[in-house]
Amino acid sequence: MQEREWYWCQECDKAYRQTDDGKCPYCGAETAIDGWRWVKLRRANPQLPESPEEGKEYWINT
Numbered sequence: 001m002q003e004r005e006w007y008w009c010q011e012c013d014k015a016y017r018q019t020d021d022g023k024c025p026y027c028g029a030e031t032a033i034d035g036w037r038w039v040k041l042r043r044a045n046p047q048l049p050e051s052p053e054e055g056k057e058y059w060i061n062t
Contacts, residue, residue: 006038006052007031013059015052026055 004017011029015038022031029035042048045060052058 007035008038008041008052008058008060010034010036013057014055015058016054 004019006015006017007024008015009024009027009029009031011034012024012027014024014026016025018031019025023029024031024035038048038052041060042050048058048060
């Protein structure tokens, strides 16, 4: 089984793995609208860890 991709939700500022329903598991925001792929977010914010902690809030200026 392949690991799911990491996302960051701009609504609740939390990191999460891709879900089957396409929503943030913490606030219900749509990943397609409010989710940022962690890999892309990290390119613009190199201070972020390579792998985020599930459910941790990351404050980022987007």
